[in-house]
Amino acid sequence: MTNLQKIGSYALTVLKYLSLVFFSFVAIIPVVSCVITAFKTDTEYQNTNVMVFPESWLYFENFVQAFERANMGRGFINSIIILVSVLVISTFVGTQLAYVLNRFKFPGNGLIRSLFLFASLLPGVAMQVSLYAIMHGMGFINSLWGYIILMCGTDVISIYIYIQFFENISISLDESAIVDGASYFTIFYRILLPLLKPAIVTSCILKGVNTYNEYYAANLYLQDKKLLPTVATSLYTFVGPLGSKYNLICAGVIISLLPALVLFITCQKQIYSGLTSGAVKG
Amino acid sequence: MAAMTQVSMKKKRTLGEWARSRDGQKVFVMVAFMIIPLVLLFVFTYLPFAEMFGFSFYNMKYIGERKFVGLKNYIRVFQRDDCFSALKNSLYYMGGSVVQLALALYLATVLSFKVKGGSIFKGFMFFPYLINGIAVGFIFKFFYTRGFVFDTVLQWFGFELENLPYWLKDQSINNISLVGTSVWRYFGQNMVLFIGAIMSVDSELYEAAMLDGANRFQQFMYIILPSIKTIIVLNVILSITGSLSAFEPPYVITSGANGTGTYFVIMHEIAHTQQKVGVASAMAIILLMIIFAATILQKLFFKYVFRSAEDEDLNATARRDKKLAKLAARKAGR
Numbered sequence: 001m002t003n004l005q006k007i008g009s010y011a012l013t014v015l016k017y018l019s020l021v022f023f024s025f026v027a028i029i030p031v032v033s034c035v036i037t038a039f040k041t042d043t044e045y046q047n048t049n050v051m052v053f054p055e056s057w058l059y060f061e062n063f064v065q066a067f068e069r070a071n072m073g074r075g076f077i078n079s080i081i082i083l084v085s086v087l088v089i090s091t092f093v094g095t096q097l098a099y100v101l102n103r104f105k106f107p108g109n110g111l112i113r114s115l116f117l118f119a120s121l122l123p124g125v126a127m128q129v130s131l132y133a134i135m136h137g138m139g140f141i142n143s144l145w146g147y148i149i150l151m152c153g154t155d156v157i158s159i160y161i162y163i164q165f166f167e168n169i170s171i172s173l174d175e176s177a178i179v180d181g182a183s184y185f186t187i188f189y190r191i192l193l194p195l196l197k198p199a200i201v202t203s204c205i206l207k208g209v210n211t212y213n214e215y216y217a218a219n220l221y222l223q224d225k226k227l228l229p230t231v232a233t234s235l236y237t238f239v240g241p242l243g244s245k246y247n248l249i250c251a252g253v254i255i256s257l258l259p260a261l262v263l264f265i266t267c268q269k270q271i272y273s274g275l276t277s278g279a280v281k282g
Numbered sequence: 283m284a285a286m287t288q289v290s291m292k293k294k295r296t297l298g299e300w301a302r303s304r305d306g307q308k309v310f311v312m313v314a315f316m317i318i319p320l321v322l323l324f325v326f327t328y329l330p331f332a333e334m335f336g337f338s339f340y341n342m343k344y345i346g347e348r349k350f351v352g353l354k355n356y357i358r359v360f361q362r363d364d365c366f367s368a369l370k371n372s373l374y375y376m377g378g379s380v381v382q383l384a385l386a387l388y389l390a391t392v393l394s395f396k397v398k399g400g401s402i403f404k405g406f407m408f409f410p411y412l413i414n415g416i417a418v419g420f421i422f423k424f425f426y427t428r429g430f431v432f433d434t435v436l437q438w439f440g441f442e443l444e445n446l447p448y449w450l451k452d453q454s455i456n457n458i459s460l461v462g463t464s465v466w467r468y469f470g471q472n473m474v475l476f477i478g479a480i481m482s483v484d485s486e487l488y489e490a491a492m493l494d495g496a497n498r499f500q501q502f503m504y505i506i507l508p509s510i511k512t513i514i515v516l517n518v519i520l521s522i523t524g525s526l527s528a529f530e531p532p533y534v535i536t537s538g539a540n541g542t543g544t545y546f547v548i549m550h551e552i553a554h555t556q557q558k559v560g561v562a563s564a565m566a567i568i569l570l571m572i573i574f575a576a577t578i579l580q581k582l583f584f585k586y587v588f589r590s591a592e593d594e595d596l597n598a599t600a601r602r603d604k605k606l607a608k609l610a611a612r613k614a615g616r
Contacts, residue, residue, distance in 0.1 A: 017398075024403050031421065104312055119327040121523075121577075127330050130330040153322030209412055275478070276477075
């Protein structure tokens, strides 16, 4: 390498790291400012610039206040009920559907796949106009179970993750079990489902994040904010008269994203691979 | 004797026997495993879709009488100024998604090679994707407030507060501010997708290119870009249809005030606040038709552009299915 080339490659490296640092900064600064503000007392919040660090990082009063005022305890209980039910139901429903679509050849197989694909292309917000009337007709307004069933019904991505995974499980496994006289139920529950575990973990993480963060349908169908808030919709409490107390609001926001943060730190790899496996392979 | 009974059994099976046979079991399993997802799909997607189509011909509210008005709702949508200005707003979102994709592609390329602290950078940039929409709304209301976070940061870099606009009120800039939040939220997710695609490229290709003396830029142009062409095209298609149906940033940050209302924000308002269900349904149907038309046009366009590559492909249908699957997966990931 000549000297000029060396200088050029150094400059490129510097530029590369500068851009990475810059965009990481852009990505976290809104969240960091929120963390800073969440630790400020009312007087501190009013008298200091938002980016000045709080006097004490141990001032948790805002978090306590936000948690109580926004009824977040209730929100966490509801969110957990919703999350567990949706994940259990949609795992069974999704894996079973994928099993049939992947292992059985029958007229209509392609049609069913297309129906699910087409459904996923319809923008959700547009559908809510008439969906609201249907939910109303079924008595699903202000019903936790109604909302849970709705959330199970709109799932498409996990079906595709499962179908892809089934494609990689040899069909000779099924065939030898059939020779041994096993029923299709036995084959599915005893043999295939355990093998599907990595795919289930991946799709549950993705689906879990989406369900936990869902707020539009939750706001529309779980209108009773005293009894039926989720963590996401409980934040709506801060829209009204509390709208300018940002130290309180920021604390609420931080509480609401803590579970996602913990999940992210512990399951980073699965989240990335989940996102890519549905999209990239093939 | 035994042989004879067997033969007759094969000819005439009673229902019970059929049910116990392999074929019967197969049908039973298929029905048992598919009934729930199909019912859910029908009730929560296709039924509302059909109903919405029906609603669009009526003057109605959610509760009470409905009156058939033919195409009047559709005409009314075209007469409303707010609907048209809303579609104009989607141009901002299209611009934003171009920036977002270019940025994601650049960062993905950089992070696909050895970088110190790469996973930390990646984590920082991806995390916004995991924050719920309402929280994003509050974070950015706070971020853009006069004299708060954004203004302070700009002042660090030497800007004067007097010269800075009101990010959410000033109509010449507020749509760009909102698009910025959407780019902020999704560029990391796009980046992770692109990294996945780049990683699936055979690493021997890079080594061979290095030996041939190709520099980083050439590697990008001639190895990376062609290999991940499909996923980029898919993202372009998605971002255009996504821009037409942009909803979240204005809904949670400005509630559509000061000329930031996108088409769906206005539709949501008409449907749930004013309860003009017929008009809102007509709006939804019109936008869906625009989106489908746009999707088909883009597909034709890209098919034309990449025809030479497609021609070599014997498994064209299988490929199309996979593309559709990717499209759906990405959409659902959003």
